Amino acid sequence: MFQFEEIGYVESCYKERFGTPRQAILVPSSWGIIHLRPELNLQDGLEGLEGFSHLWVIFVFHQNTNKNIKMKVHPPRMQGEKTGVFATRSPHRPNPIGLSAVKIEKIEGLKIFISGVDLVDGTPVLDIKPYIAEADSLSETRSGWLPSPAAHRLEVEFAPEALLDLQRLRPIPQHEPERFLQLMQLIRGTLQLDPRPTFYKGTNEQPNPYTNVYGFCLENLNIVYRMEGQTALVIKLEETGK
Amino acid sequence: MFQFEEIGYVESCYKERFGTPRQAILVPSSWGIIHLRPELNLQDGLEGLEGFSHLWVIFVFHQNTNKNIKMKVHPPRMQGEKTGVFATRSPHRPNPIGLSAVKIEKIEGLKIFISGVDLVDGTPVLDIKPYIAEADSLSETRSGWLPSPAAHRLEVEFAPEALLDLQRLRPIPQHEPERFLQLMQLIRGTLQLDPRPTFYKGTNEQPNPYTNVYGFCLENLNIVYRMEGQTALVIKLEETGK
Numbered sequence: 001m002f003q004f005e006e007i008g009y010v011e012s013c014y015k016e017r018f019g020t021p022r023q024a025i026l027v028p029s030s031w032g033i034i035h036l037r038p039e040l041n042l043q044d045g046l047e048g049l050e051g052f053s054h055l056w057v058i059f060v061f062h063q064n065t066n067k068n069i070k071m072k073v074h075p076p077r078m079q080g081e082k083t084g085v086f087a088t089r090s091p092h093r094p095n096p097i098g099l100s101a102v103k104i105e106k107i108e109g110l111k112i113f114i115s116g117v118d119l120v121d122g123t124p125v126l127d128i129k130p131y132i133a134e135a136d137s138l139s140e141t142r143s144g145w146l147p148s149p150a151a152h153r154l155e156v157e158f159a160p161e162a163l164l165d166l167q168r169l170r171p172i173p174q175h176e177p178e179r180f181l182q183l184m185q186l187i188r189g190t191l192q193l194d195p196r197p198t199f200y201k202g203t204n205e206q207p208n209p210y211t212n213v214y215g216f217c218l219e220n221l222n223i224v225y226r227m228e229g230q231t232a233l234v235i236k237l238e239e240t241g242k
Numbered sequence: 243m244f245q246f247e248e249i250g251y252v253e254s255c256y257k258e259r260f261g262t263p264r265q266a267i268l269v270p271s272s273w274g275i276i277h278l279r280p281e282l283n284l285q286d287g288l289e290g291l292e293g294f295s296h297l298w299v300i301f302v303f304h305q306n307t308n309k310n311i312k313m314k315v316h317p318p319r320m321q322g323e324k325t326g327v328f329a330t331r332s333p334h335r336p337n338p339i340g341l342s343a344v345k346i347e348k349i350e351g352l353k354i355f356i357s358g359v360d361l362v363d364g365t366p367v368l369d370i371k372p373y374i375a376e377a378d379s380l381s382e383t384r385s386g387w388l389p390s391p392a393a394h395r396l397e398v399e400f401a402p403e404a405l406l407d408l409q410r411l412r413p414i415p416q417h418e419p420e421r422f423l424q425l426m427q428l429i430r431g432t433l434q435l436d437p438r439p440t441f442y443k444g445t446n447e448q449p450n451p452y453t454n455v456y457g458f459c460l461e462n463l464n465i466v467y468r469m470e471g472q473t474a475l476v477i478k479l480e481e482t483g484k
Contacts, residue, residue, distance in 0.1 A: 047326035051386025087290030144293025
């Protein structure tokens with residue numbers, strides 16, 4: 001048995017598992033902050049890290065509720081087929097340890113600002129390591145059952161009411177108008193990946209009383225969208241109140 | 243606190259820390275076998291993994307003897323300078339968790355044969371994950387203080403006596419003559435990386451009674467070599483008896 005204490009936790013634009021990308025880097029406008037624990041006196045350990053563009057985060061899948069680990073899983077991109085858990089990055093694995101490469105935006109004190117995250121808010125961090133291309137960025141790799149990522153991107157559109165909601169809830173900042181665009185890109189990038197559970201994809205199942213209507217949480221907004229064929233139409237935005 | 247049980251351990255050509263490459267992939271002829279623990283019934287979890295070319299190994303640096311973790315470390319390639327531990331892949335970190343991408347050679351039952359390893363024999367494995375290029379193989383990265391790897395490769399030569407030792411200890415197999423060449427490549431690849439501690443590099447310090455003579459363990463052989471400028475001259479091979 002090995003015991004590890006978390007060195008910090010992640011604050012993330014993704015407040016719940018649903019909607020969180022299943023790989024890092026896929027949504028460049030997604031953001032997070034790694035907060036290292038002040039009581040561990042880790043400050044000097046960050047020296048030199050700002051010279052690196054990317055970071056490995058080794059973390060715990062803390063939102064796993066199912067304690068019964070199965071050796072075969074249904075990866076979202078496998079259209080209902082099963083494969084061995086060690087041939088996937090599924091969170092439901094014998095040791096619920098996760099691994100993500102993210103981009104370093106800036107470092108301030110014990111806060112590491114990152115982007116391209118697939119980490120849920122509150123994720124405990126076990127270790128961070130610099131991304132070293134010579135050892136980590138491999139070419140001529142083969143990725144088994146995984147389909148090409150481009151094949152699965154959805155179209156994303158905003159209904160006029162949703163744009164009005166967005167402008168009301170997050171007024172365009174006078175000095176940082178690009179913040180508004182970033183939020184739209186974050187919604188778009190997240191939905192392009194089709195966060196629906198595999199079960200619903202390509203079926204007529206109704207996850208809630210409204211036909212084909214789904215919602216997910218981003219920052220403090222609830223994003224409501226309707227699936228129309230291969231297009232996700234954002235129809236409403238509301239504050240979550242959290 | 244998080245508790246994890248190892249899912250298996252690594253059998254490796256590197257029997258001790260000295261000589262073990264500091265990054266994976268650097269010595270393609272280095273080999274290892276991940277043995278998953280039979281009592282955990284993980285067999286079905288490996289299904290589909292053979293379709294991937296590379297694997298992440300998340301492991302424990304079990305040979306750390308120094309329990310006093312420092313926030314600044316001396317990475318071997320930094321020529322005596324210090325930097326923050328989180329800007330390095332040093333084993334001496336708050337949570338002694340390691341991360342290596344290795345090549346999958348073949349899978350037989352609960353054994354995963356790998357190459358390009360930087361793992362010491364006996365390393366406990368916490369998790370294995372497929373290498374997925376779309377998320378893991380990043381381009382346009384920046385690697386802080388790290389010098390170009392090519393700059394530090396040593397020349398490696400074999401003295402005639404060492405070649406005789408090698409032929410005596412590991413006779414050229416009639417049906418697999420390439421095994422002999424592989425072992426030479428493994429020795430060469432390992433020495434090219436200059437496994438000496440930073441402390442000795444470029445100095446006249448004498449680590450043992452013979453001037454500039456070093457030894458390291460590979461498979462069950464002790465490889466003795468002498469540094470002559472930027473050339474490592476292999477002068478003797480002997481069985482370790484382990």
